[in-house]
Amino acid sequence: MNGSTESHEGGYRQAQAATLSTFEALRLARETEEGSENPLVNVVLEIAIREIWSKIQAEPNTCVLTQEEYGVFNYFQNRFQGLEVAVAARRRYWDFRISGST
Numbered sequence: 001m002n003g004s005t006e007s008h009e010g011g012y013r014q015a016q017a018a019t020l021s022t023f024e025a026l027r028l029a030r031e032t033e034e035g036s037e038n039p040l041v042n043v044v045l046e047i048a049i050r051e052i053w054s055k056i057q058a059e060p061n062t063c064v065l066t067q068e069e070y071g072v073f074n075y076f077q078n079r080f081q082g083l084e085v086a087v088a089a090r091r092r093y094w095d096f097r098i099s100g101s102t
Contacts (some may be wrong), residue, residue, distance in 0.1 A: 022048045026071050030064075060085045065093045070094045 025044035028035025035041050052069045065073060070093045071078075080086035 020044050022072060023068055026068075026075060029075065043073065045072060054082075056085060056089045060088070062091060063092070066095050067087060083096045 020040060020043060025041045025048075026036075027044060028038065028041050030036075048069075049072055052065065052073050055069075056063045056065075056073075070090075073086075073089070077086075
């Protein structure tokens with residue numbers, strides 16, 4: 001077929017872990033119900049958010065997320081609700097985006 005993630009029936013066809021990027025997993029989770037429920041998509045995103053959260057915790061006052069990291073962090077925003085370090089990370093991302101520093 002043409003590499004599409006959907007079968008003829010319109011259902012989700014699971015991609016192999018080695019070929020599913022964080023960006024693709026995030027897109028699938030956001031844009032398709034099947035993607036957000038897919039175990040492979042969830043594993044890829046869980047690995048990414050753990051790495052991102054570790055990065056933020058390692059540099060809580062200076063860490064600036066990349067656009068892709070911010071997308072994943074934003075997807076999981078409810079997980080970090082009320083945590084000042086998370087609020088500060090979001091603020092730094094937007095401050096740097098607006099200033100053109102990233």
